[in-house]
Amino acid sequence: MNYTVTIGSNRYQVKINNNRVTVNGVPVNSRLIQLNANGLYLLRHEDRDVEVHLQEQSTGAVEAIIGAQRIVARVESPQRREPRKKDTPQLGTVQAPMPGLVLSVNVTEGDCVEQGQVLAVIESMKMQMQMRAPVSGRVARVAARNGMQVEKGGLLVQIE
Amino acid sequence: MKVLVANRGEIAIRIMRTCREMGFPTVAVYSEADRTAPHARAADEAIPIGEPKSYLDIPTIIAAAKRSGAQAVHPGYGFLSENAAFARAVEAAGLIFIGPRPETIEKAGDKLEARRIAREAGLPVLSGSDESVPCDLPVGYAESIQYPVLVKAAAGGGGRGIRLARSPEELEMMIAAARLEACQAFDDDTVYLEPLVPEARHLEVQILGDGQGNVIYLGERECSIQRRRQKLIEESPAAELPESTRQQLFDAALRLGCALNYRSLGTIEFLLDAAGQVHFIEINPRIQVEHPVTEMITGLDLVREQLTLAAGSKLRLRQEDITWRGAAIECRVLAEDVENDFMPASGAVTYVKEPGGPFVRVDSALYIGMPIGTAYDSLLAKVIVWGEDRPAAIARAIRALREFQIGGVPTDLTFLIKLLESPAFVSGTFNTTYLDSFRPVLNLGPDVELQAATAIALFVHNQREQSLPHKNGHVKPWRDAAWREQMRGMQ
Numbered sequence: 001m002n003y004t005v006t007i008g009s010n011r012y013q014v015k016i017n018n019n020r021v022t023v024n025g026v027p028v029n030s031r032l033i034q035l036n037a038n039g040l041y042l043l044r045h046e047d048r049d050v051e052v053h054l055q056e057q058s059t060g061a062v063e064a065i066i067g068a069q070r071i072v073a074r075v076e077s078p079q080r081r082e083p084r085k086k087d088t089p090q091l092g093t094v095q096a097p098m099p100g101l102v103l104s105v106n107v108t109e110g111d112c113v114e115q116g117q118v119l120a121v122i123e124s125m126k127m128q129m130q131m132r133a134p135v136s137g138r139v140a141r142v143a144a145r146n147g148m149q150v151e152k153g154g155l156l157v158q159i160e
Numbered sequence: 161m162k163v164l165v166a167n168r169g170e171i172a173i174r175i176m177r178t179c180r181e182m183g184f185p186t187v188a189v190y191s192e193a194d195r196t197a198p199h200a201r202a203a204d205e206a207i208p209i210g211e212p213k214s215y216l217d218i219p220t221i222i223a224a225a226k227r228s229g230a231q232a233v234h235p236g237y238g239f240l241s242e243n244a245a246f247a248r249a250v251e252a253a254g255l256i257f258i259g260p261r262p263e264t265i266e267k268a269g270d271k272l273e274a275r276r277i278a279r280e281a282g283l284p285v286l287s288g289s290d291e292s293v294p295c296d297l298p299v300g301y302a303e304s305i306q307y308p309v310l311v312k313a314a315a316g317g318g319g320r321g322i323r324l325a326r327s328p329e330e331l332e333m334m335i336a337a338a339r340l341e342a343c344q345a346f347d348d349d350t351v352y353l354e355p356l357v358p359e360a361r362h363l364e365v366q367i368l369g370d371g372q373g374n375v376i377y378l379g380e381r382e383c384s385i386q387r388r389r390q391k392l393i394e395e396s397p398a399a400e401l402p403e404s405t406r407q408q409l410f411d412a413a414l415r416l417g418c419a420l421n422y423r424s425l426g427t428i429e430f431l432l433d434a435a436g437q438v439h440f441i442e443i444n445p446r447i448q449v450e451h452p453v454t455e456m457i458t459g460l461d462l463v464r465e466q467l468t469l470a471a472g473s474k475l476r477l478r479q480e481d482i483t484w485r486g487a488a489i490e491c492r493v494l495a496e497d498v499e500n501d502f503m504p505a506s507g508a509v510t511y512v513k514e515p516g517g518p519f520v521r522v523d524s525a526l527y528i529g530m531p532i533g534t535a536y537d538s539l540l541a542k543v544i545v546w547g548e549d550r551p552a553a554i555a556r557a558i559r560a561l562r563e564f565q566i567g568g569v570p571t572d573l574t575f576l577i578k579l580l581e582s583p584a585f586v587s588g589t590f591n592t593t594y595l596d597s598f599r600p601v602l603n604l605g606p607d608v609e610l611q612a613a614t615a616i617a618l619f620v621h622n623q624r625e626q627s628l629p630h631k632n633g634h635v636k637p638w639r640d641a642a643w644r645e646q647m648r649g650m651q
Contacts (some may be wrong), residue, residue, distance in 0.1 A: 066611060067565070
């Protein structure tokens, strides 16, 4: 399951698959333990335990309080968005999840790629994000070029 | 003595606490907007007074006091606390007004009159017009002024009704703006001019008098950390203050207190310019928001002193009885969006965890479900700490603020922590312009945002998993795992 967590102008791509969690493509050892029914949780993050209060806001955003810091995020997931969206992107379409700069493109048209292979790296708000192949297949089109600015949702690579 | 507290929020609760300790029954008043507010329940009885602005309605408050059988009225700060007509109405109703005599409030309330009295008492008063600005500016008036200059409302206070003019061209516009605000806020559009003191520090002296010739001072407070002329952090003693200047402030405050034959608690405010010169600015004839820092270093309960004096007693303390120990800092926790130019927030408080531990005091009226609106000011809580010295107090304030958790509305908590950590604050080398340019990164740790993002994604994921129908009635694997994880901690 993929989630896009937007905090201010920063975006985090969180992928949760059973107990495996990756953030922006980097595996993290994280799990959430409920401490009470009033929103108190323990985030077991790498080798640390962090107390966090989590609550959905009336706006639909989710608030996390860690120490004195209050962080409010919007959360989107393709699964949640899909029914509303008319032009559902094809399975092999790799789009920029946020506006940013293309740091590198690792494939050319005609290449055969495996699912999970890094196709390109983009950077936004000093955060690098590896764009991986959602499916195995052949690269039909490479729209991204090194040093190029991309908009949110801009096409990077098309796999068929 | 049964006391009606004509106020709301943290100060109402703070006053009622001392009343209770002294065995005085208390009466609260509450508006429609405050039906669920805790100050109403902190009192022995509570009287509804109607619409939100009823805290300013003199006949309504007097009627509530009469109805409840209260013998005394404490006005707190703000609202009617500096209203001489209110003090007179309280006394005319045969009740005790817990504060200065009405004449003193009147003199303090007219800034031009206060300047005149201060000058006569030998205090250093900023030069500038001792007359109000005429309604129609004479030809050449604007050109005869030294710029930059402050246009101040004579009836103003609390940093309101003040405008800055940088040139003769700006003067007329700023006078009009100050008049408009003064007229709306204080029902008096008299304004006067005062030269702007650049890079000044804002210092004040707490005084206590019995109206029978005895006045003492309880030390100074540093209030230079301000944004939009509103104080954010106050401390006592003031850092990096030469002892001769401190004594000069005390002497000046005492002279003015004696000249007024001051009764009750009061504050004399001063500016300290970059050259080290002291200038009187105004008298605050009431308890102040920042009074706890003085309480922390003197060990005195200032509300107790007010209540004792209100009953007509002489001052029970002599100047030599007053000693100061260590350092105290107060931080104002506000429902304001720091990243949006301190815009007051609205919404509701959905989570509260207040700090604790040694020498940490929290004065608040916070509760889960507390509506945050525009009816009243944005103060959520005051965190006051004491330390053996200033560095210890700063470390404790940071520690305490890091424990404070408030959900539902944006607050200035992270801003306050960054402020306390900033080199200029730590070294005590700041003035009232410090916050004009202080723009910290509001992040308490490099990993906090990443942790929050991870926790939020897991939270949304878990909620979704839970809402799905369970296959064959089995417990979901992640819940099972979490359960095992929790049990492991128990053993």
